[in-house]
Amino acid sequence: MIKEFLLKYKLWVTKPESALVISFAIVILAGAILLTLPISSTPGNSTSFLDALFTSTSATCVTGLIVFDTGTHFSIFGQVVILTLIQLGGLGIMTFTAIFVWLSKKAYSVQTHYTIQDTFGGDIEKLSIENLLKFIVSATFTIEGLGAAILFFKLKEIYPTGKALYSAIFHSISAFCNAGFSIYSDSLIQFRQSWITLTTIMLLIIFGGLGYPVLFELREKILGKRKKTSFHTKLVLATTLSLIFGGAFFIWLGDHSLTILDSLFQSVTTRTAGFNSVDIGKLPSSSLFIMIMLMFIGGSPGSCAGGIKTTTFSGYLILVKDWFFGEHRKRLFERKLTQETKDKIKSVITLAFSTVVVSFTILLFSEQAIITTYREAFRNLLFEVVSAFGTVGLSTGITSNLSNVGKLVIIIDMFFGRVGPLAIVTSLLFGRRKKKKIDYPEQKIMIG
Amino acid sequence: MIKEFLLKYKLWVTKPESALVISFAIVILAGAILLTLPISSTPGNSTSFLDALFTSTSATCVTGLIVFDTGTHFSIFGQVVILTLIQLGGLGIMTFTAIFVWLSKKAYSVQTHYTIQDTFGGDIEKLSIENLLKFIVSATFTIEGLGAAILFFKLKEIYPTGKALYSAIFHSISAFCNAGFSIYSDSLIQFRQSWITLTTIMLLIIFGGLGYPVLFELREKILGKRKKTSFHTKLVLATTLSLIFGGAFFIWLGDHSLTILDSLFQSVTTRTAGFNSVDIGKLPSSSLFIMIMLMFIGGSPGSCAGGIKTTTFSGYLILVKDWFFGEHRKRLFERKLTQETKDKIKSVITLAFSTVVVSFTILLFSEQAIITTYREAFRNLLFEVVSAFGTVGLSTGITSNLSNVGKLVIIIDMFFGRVGPLAIVTSLLFGRRKKKKIDYPEQKIMIG
Ligand SMILES: [K+]
Ligand SMILES: [K+]
Numbered sequence: 001m002i003k004e005f006l007l008k009y010k011l012w013v014t015k016p017e018s019a020l021v022i023s024f025a026i027v028i029l030a031g032a033i034l035l036t037l038p039i040s041s042t043p044g045n046s047t048s049f050l051d052a053l054f055t056s057t058s059a060t061c062v063t064g065l066i067v068f069d070t071g072t073h074f075s076i077f078g079q080v081v082i083l084t085l086i087q088l089g090g091l092g093i094m095t096f097t098a099i100f101v102w103l104s105k106k107a108y109s110v111q112t113h114y115t116i117q118d119t120f121g122g123d124i125e126k127l128s129i130e131n132l133l134k135f136i137v138s139a140t141f142t143i144e145g146l147g148a149a150i151l152f153f154k155l156k157e158i159y160p161t162g163k164a165l166y167s168a169i170f171h172s173i174s175a176f177c178n179a180g181f182s183i184y185s186d187s188l189i190q191f192r193q194s195w196i197t198l199t200t201i202m203l204l205i206i207f208g209g210l211g212y213p214v215l216f217e218l219r220e221k222i223l224g225k226r227k228k229t230s231f232h233t234k235l236v237l238a239t240t241l242s243l244i245f246g247g248a249f250f251i252w253l254g255d256h257s258l259t260i261l262d263s264l265f266q267s268v269t270t271r272t273a274g275f276n277s278v279d280i281g282k283l284p285s286s287s288l289f290i291m292i293m294l295m296f297i298g299g300s301p302g303s304c305a306g307g308i309k310t311t312t313f314s315g316y317l318i319l320v321k322d323w324f325f326g327e328h329r330k331r332l333f334e335r336k337l338t339q340e341t342k343d344k345i346k347s348v349i350t351l352a353f354s355t356v357v358v359s360f361t362i363l364l365f366s367e368q369a370i371i372t373t374y375r376e377a378f379r380n381l382l383f384e385v386v387s388a389f390g391t392v393g394l395s396t397g398i399t400s401n402l403s404n405v406g407k408l409v410i411i412i413d414m415f416f417g418r419v420g421p422l423a424i425v426t427s428l429l430f431g432r433r434k435k436k437k438i439d440y441p442e443q444k445i446m447i448g
Numbered sequence: 449m450i451k452e453f454l455l456k457y458k459l460w461v462t463k464p465e466s467a468l469v470i471s472f473a474i475v476i477l478a479g480a481i482l483l484t485l486p487i488s489s490t491p492g493n494s495t496s497f498l499d500a501l502f503t504s505t506s507a508t509c510v511t512g513l514i515v516f517d518t519g520t521h522f523s524i525f526g527q528v529v530i531l532t533l534i535q536l537g538g539l540g541i542m543t544f545t546a547i548f549v550w551l552s553k554k555a556y557s558v559q560t561h562y563t564i565q566d567t568f569g570g571d572i573e574k575l576s577i578e579n580l581l582k583f584i585v586s587a588t589f590t591i592e593g594l595g596a597a598i599l600f601f602k603l604k605e606i607y608p609t610g611k612a613l614y615s616a617i618f619h620s621i622s623a624f625c626n627a628g629f630s631i632y633s634d635s636l637i638q639f640r641q642s643w644i645t646l647t648t649i650m651l652l653i654i655f656g657g658l659g660y661p662v663l664f665e666l667r668e669k670i671l672g673k674r675k676k677t678s679f680h681t682k683l684v685l686a687t688t689l690s691l692i693f694g695g696a697f698f699i700w701l702g703d704h705s706l707t708i709l710d711s712l713f714q715s716v717t718t719r720t721a722g723f724n725s726v727d728i729g730k731l732p733s734s735s736l737f738i739m740i741m742l743m744f745i746g747g748s749p750g751s752c753a754g755g756i757k758t759t760t761f762s763g764y765l766i767l768v769k770d771w772f773f774g775e776h777r778k779r780l781f782e783r784k785l786t787q788e789t790k791d792k793i794k795s796v797i798t799l800a801f802s803t804v805v806v807s808f809t810i811l812l813f814s815e816q817a818i819i820t821t822y823r824e825a826f827r828n829l830l831f832e833v834v835s836a837f838g839t840v841g842l843s844t845g846i847t848s849n850l851s852n853v854g855k856l857v858i859i860i861d862m863f864f865g866r867v868g869p870l871a872i873v874t875s876l877l878f879g880r881r882k883k884k885k886i887d888y889p890e891q892k893i894m895i896g
Pocket of ligand 1: 064
């Protein structure tokens with residue numbers, strides 16, 4: 001049925017990236033209108049359309065930057081709207097990625113002279129689009145359910161049952177979708193000592209950031225249906241682990257007062273989730289610059305994570321190695337990158353970098369209030385832009401002081417960071433499909 | 449004779465980049481030893497080896513970053529040492545570039561199946577290496593002489609003849625070599641009102657930054673020997689003019705109190721010379737970030753300028769256009785970039801960017817004193833690193849407060865920014881020469 005729908009309606013097949021942009025825009029606008037309603041705010045508070053649009057974009061694009069404190073400014077109704085936007089945004093991204101890959105596979109298989117490579121496990125590529133989407137939805141709710149259960153038992157120790165349950169569900173969804181919204185004003189600083197809570201949140205973030213192809217392969221392995229690990233999974237796991245531990249080390253190096261748990265948590269959350277267990281504004285510039293780089297890289301493709309993606313990053317390292325040392329047959333996991341993959345890597349990085357530079361330049365001109373108020377305004381504005389583009393949501397605390405121009409720039413960054421690279425990459429994938437010629441075995445990896 | 453020397457000694461032919469690195473290292477070390485001598489400092493002052501090494505590297509690499517005020521800390525002897533290092537460094541870069549290009553041409557012509565493209569005007573490629581080097585030396589002294597003469601007549605109005613002559617020669621050499629050293633503590637702020645002085649300095653900087661192939665072509669045109677403008681010259685002039693006027697506009701946009709002359713002067717000087725007619729530390733973050741980008745781009749190849757070079761920058765823009773819109777026959781000046789050129793562009797930019805990021809990260813950890821003292825330490829340190837790597841020499845005023853680790857990082861940045869990209873690019877050029885196959889008419893441009 002979904003298959004028929006997809007193949008029937010021209011929009012999805014010829015311009016899936018337009019479908020993505022339009023769907024997200026509609027959800028964001030609907031969310032903004034709901035959040036502007038008086039019922040969404042707590043008594044005595046009201047939300048202007050720009051601020052509602054900011055919050056709705058932040059939720060739908062699973063970013064987590066906030067101009068109002070979620071727990072005190074918004075009513076339970078408003079919070080449920082936000083939580084729904086997060087869940088729709090998170091599932092939306094995974095679903096669209098799946099549809100894109102499935103469509104491109106479909107398109108490829110029409111050209112009989114073109115042998116598609118085993119991008120993921122192979123098993124997942126044999127799934128029908130219905131079963132693929134079913135897997136995504138069931139995996140999401142299973143993991144979120146498990147996370148919420150563990151969080152509930154910890155939260156019950158300090159809150160009444162109803163409140164603990166609501167908080168557990170809210171934070172589990174927000175963590176798995178890598179949204180970073182919290183109903184607590186200080187994010188998760190109050191749980192700094194609770195390693196069970198922080199570890200649960202960390203695992204939710206990590207699973208939410210691995211992407212559905214890796215989750216599918218992990219399930220196959222657990223069920224004993226599969227033995228060989230795919231290239232994609234190897235690349236994602238190797239890059240993710242290196243970034244988590246490398247990031248934690250350098251963040252700690254900047255501020256020795258951080259515990260191992262804080263450093264690890266901040267490293268995991270920085271790559272896209274956006275929770276914090278320490279006050280970000282008080283971290284030293286060294287740790288913040290490491291975090292800026294981690295936020296730019298982000299999570300893995302096919303997940304709710306933002307940034308240029310782990311595979312793009314490691315693919316770029318392979319490219320750089322090739323430029324300096326030449327291309328040889330013996331290489332990472334003994335595969336070569338296809339020309340198409342290389343083009344995508346370069347396009348995504350260039351696009352991401354240009355967006356950050358242009359947005360940052362505009363903010364340096366528009367945010368005079370922040371520049372005169374804050375000691376390290378230059379650093380804080382750069383942090384804010386990268387956080388928005390990487391849909392991370394961490395902030396040094398300047399978000400609510402942004403001018404209207406600044407808020408609009410950040411809204412565009414969040415939207416672009418969420419749908420932009422993927423849409424661009426997809427249009428490249430479609431635009432170039434017919435020109436491809438293959439003369440040696442190559443490896444295609446999933447980018448953006 | 450020079451030709452025989454070059455072809456006779458293996459070092460120059462097989463490893464010219466090692467010859468470059470070794471020559472510069474020897475000149476820098478000799479300069480550092482001379483500057484450590486008591487005779488180099490004014491009475492009551494002394495120079496440690498690290499500070500002497502810093503000054504010598506800064507002069508030889510025509511950067512202009514200073515830990516001591518050149519006019520008051522160093523004696524006339526010390527100043528003449530610095531001026532000699534500047535002249536050697538400036539001529540050295542142009543000479544080495546010429547030798548590299550000449551050698552690569554030589555090497556190419558051995559392969560008879562490979563038709564070398566008309567990289568520059570064509571006429572300059574027919575020159576023998578002796579005549580090429582003679583042209584470089586005579587062009588340098590002619591332009592520096594003319595500049596010194598004009599400056600002398602202006603300076604005579606305020607200083608006694610001897611002092612005016614010395615100052616005119618010092619600043620003319622420093623401007624043409626894009627070194628940015630001044631014997632005045634406030635650089636050229638005292639000449640802010642004198643448009644003749646600032647325009648003379650600007651023209652010296654611009655001519656010094658165009659590179660010898662363009663200077664040669666301009667001479668041929670003036671002498672009526674040539675009509676057609678080469679691809680290289682078109683690209684250099686178009687990029688240079690766009691950067692000068694675009695840069696001036698955005699610098700002014702950040703600070704409306706700047707005059708047109710100030711904005712133009714700062715735009716010209718920022719791309720590599722490093723003089724200033726206004727206090728850099730007092731400019732707003734917006735103007736400073738525009739300057740950071742201009743410093744990173746730098747001047748044109750075959751000149752004393754630093755940075756990734758104008759041709760690399762415009763070549764990158766062409767590449768980006770290709771990634772997004774595909775490669776078509778109709779393009780900039782109707783030429784295509786060769787694969788070799790593309791590889792060089794990507795290598796130079798990646799290398800430059802990585803150097804800046806790594807150095808900046810180290811400084812964020814090592815410069816605690818600056819971070820606690822300055823309001824915008826993050827911005828100032830980034831500015832300092834890019835200024836050192838682009839061999840620009842502008843500073844927000846933090847240079848003398850750098851820790852020893854910081855000074856070493858900046859010394860390495862200056863050296864690497866000067867010899868690094870060129871050496872790397874040359875080794876790539878040599879390493880890949882034999883692998884090249886050509887199947888369509890392509891355009892080679894000079895990079896790094
Ligand atoms: K987030
Ligand atoms: K300079």
